[in-house]
Amino acid sequence: DVKVTQSSRYLVKRTGEKVFLECVQDMDHENMFWYRQDPGLGLRLIYFSYDVKMKEKGDIPEGYSVSREKKERFSLILESASTNQTSMYLCASSSPGQGNNQPQHFGDGTRLSIL
Amino acid sequence: GQQVMQIPQYQHVQEGEDFTTYCNSSTTLSNIQWYKQRPGGHPVFLIQLVKSGEVKKQKRLTFQFGEAKKNSSLHITATQTTDVGTYFCAIYGNKLVFGAGTILRVKS
Numbered sequence: 001d002v003k004v005t006q007s008s009r010y011l012v013k014r015t016g017e018k019v020f021l022e023c024v025q026d027m028d029h030e031n032m033f034w035y036r037q038d039p040g041l042g043l044r045l046i047y048f049s050y051d052v053k054m055k056e057k058g059d060i061p062e063g064y065s066v067s068r069e070k071k072e073r074f075s076l077i078l079e080s081a082s083t084n085q086t087s088m089y090l091c092a093s094s095s096p097g098q099g100n101n102q103p104q105h106f107g108d109g110t111r112l113s114i115l
Numbered sequence: 116g117q118q119v120m121q122i123p124q125y126q127h128v129q130e131g132e133d134f135t136t137y138c139n140s141s142t143t144l145s146n147i148q149w150y151k152q153r154p155g156g157h158p159v160f161l162i163q164l165v166k167s168g169e170v171k172k173q174k175r176l177t178f179q180f181g182e183a184k185k186n187s188s189l190h191i192t193a194t195q196t197t198d199v200g201t202y203f204c205a206i207y208g209n210k211l212v213f214g215a216g217t218i219l220r221v222k223s
Binding site: 040042044090 | 121124145146148156157158159160163203207210211212213214215216
């Protein structure tokens with residue numbers, strides 16, 4: 001079974017702090033994704049990566065950056081945390097496939113609160 | 116970019132009743148995926164539909180892809196308390212786009 005591990009289940013940070021959310025997958029997947037989930041809005045894609053050192057902006061990249069130095073690890077960075085970034089953050093991975101339409105495997109999520 | 120509309124947003128049913136959630140797109144889809152998220156959990160992949168008019172079953176769950184490949188449905192027959200959660204559809208353009216989800220609550 002695919003295992004996607006997010007470093008923290010719950011995190012509380014202060015406005016203006018630089019915040020790192022870590023995600024590691026153990027299935028040698030090329031593709032990794034960061035989403036945020038808010039009530040009534042579903043899952044919104046922040047950034048994704050199809051290869052090491054490669055990154056692409058998703059639908060809501062503002063205020064975030066990412067790092068993919070190793071294939072198994074994809075980090076989400078909040079450069080200067082703000083209260084509107086309080087949310088559930090979900091990491092996912094998938095293997096490459098035709099049209100990149102492979103199922104995504106999710107971590108348990110990090111519930112981040114910015115005070 | 117591509118978008119998908121999912122309805123209803125919320126449904127509360129009596130145990131044993133049926134449940135259906137729908138996803139609609141204005142454009143023709145190459146495929147559609149369905150995920151389930153239990154309360155406090157993470158989304159889990161259920162199934163992918165690819166062919167026009169495709170119908171797939173998983174026990175009490177029936178998934179359907181429209182003939183025009185612009186809509187899809189998930190139907191649960193005789194709901195049980197284990198069915199509670201949020202059901203998402205997701206479509207691929209150059210990336211996966213999720214619907215807003217349908218929250219299912221089951222009264223026992």
